[in-house]
Amino acid sequence: MDFSGKSIVITGAGAGVGRRTALEMAARGGMLTVSDIDASKAEGVAGEISGAGGRAIAAKADVREYGEMEAMIGAAIAEFGQVDVLINNAGTGIPKPFIMTDPQEWNFDIGICLFGVMNGCRAVLPHMVERNAGRIVNICSDAGRVGEPTLAAYSAAKAGVVGFTKAIAKEVARNNVLVNCVCFSTIRTELMASLFQMNAEMEPKMVKRYPMRRIGEMEEAANTVMLMCSEYVTFVTGQVLSCNGGYAMVD
Ligand SMILES: NC(=O)c1ccc[n+]([C@@H]2O[C@H](COP(=O)([O-])OP(=O)(O)OC[C@H]3O[C@@H](n4cnc5c(N)ncnc54)[C@H](O)[C@@H]3O)[C@@H](O)[C@H]2O)c1
Numbered sequence: 001m002d003f004s005g006k007s008i009v010i011t012g013a014g015a016g017v018g019r020r021t022a023l024e025m026a027a028r029g030g031m032l033t034v035s036d037i038d039a040s041k042a043e044g045v046a047g048e049i050s051g052a053g054g055r056a057i058a059a060k061a062d063v064r065e066y067g068e069m070e071a072m073i074g075a076a077i078a079e080f081g082q083v084d085v086l087i088n089n090a091g092t093g094i095p096k097p098f099i100m101t102d103p104q105e106w107n108f109d110i111g112i113c114l115f116g117v118m119n120g121c122r123a124v125l126p127h128m129v130e131r132n133a134g135r136i137v138n139i140c141s142d143a144g145r146v147g148e149p150t151l152a153a154y155s156a157a158k159a160g161v162v163g164f165t166k167a168i169a170k171e172v173a174r175n176n177v178l179v180n181c182v183c184f185s186t187i188r189t190e191l192m193a194s195l196f197q198m199n200a201e202m203e204p205k206m207v208k209r210y211p212m213r214r215i216g217e218m219e220e221a222a223n224t225v226m227l228m229c230s231e232y233v234t235f236v237t238g239q240v241l242s243c244n245g246g247y248a249m250v251d
Pocket residue numbers: 011012013014015016017018035036037038041061062063064089090091092093112139140141142183184185186187188189190191192
């Protein structure tokens with residue numbers, strides 16, 4: 001896959017799958033806007049890319065804040081002239097049984113996972129529609145497709161992203177803007193690896209639920225995201241692709 005000359009914005013790219021995707025796309029010629037709520041993490045990843053001879057800028061943005069997302073897209077356009085690809089990757093959930101949650105707590109998961117994606121799309125779409133070109137990949141979770149106990153608000157937010165993605169995919173298809181979802185099941189990010197280290201039983205117990213009897217690696221997650229942004233995918237929009245070792249199989 002070749003991303004030479006493509007301007008790519010990734011949210012939550014300071015760690016985990018977002019970081020890995022940024023590094024992989026930059027290695028394939030992409031010009032990266034590495035965005036994160038944590039400026040030092042974004043700068044660190046942008047520095048890794050520049051240090052390896054690639055092109056990248058860091059943009060601090062909290063996906064919950066529309067103004068910050070607009071500024072992030074503006075910074076990418078100012079630096080690289082355009083935005084070809086937006087990957088709405090930032091997302092997180094706090095595990096807790098639903099009946100123990102306070103309604104105020106739902107705002108956290110829904111704010112980041114659903115409104116964050118909507119903010120990103122709203123900020124970039126006028127630019128993509130005007131250019132008559134663009135790709136958006138919204139990062140979801142199998143939790144949004146089949147539900148995950150103790151992650152009810154997160155599951156609701158991710159399911160919302162699926163419906164939202166289909167709606168806007170229909171709105172902008174005639175403008176040659178493709179909008180798709182990539183879902184993950186458990187991926188061995190730095191955070192997951194540290195949880196597995198703290199609790200040795202966690203991973204073996206978890207993999208029993210996976211037909212492939214293992215969880216996913218960051219490279220596999222990044223490869224799936226890149227595929228949906230690549231030259232190989234040109235007639236696919238409003239679709240949901242799970243990178244999940246067979247965890248959820250949804251029609
Ligand atoms: N890792 C998994 O097992 C897994 C499984 C299913 C879905 N996902 C989804 O994949 C995506 C990436 O997850 P990950 O595990 O790589 O994440 P991660 O927790 O490893 O990293 C997330 C990054 O997002 C940043 N971030 C947090 N809140 C933010 C905000 N409000 N605005 C901007 N940036 C913010 C963090 O600083 C961090 O750098 C998320 O959407 C997540 O829901 C992950």
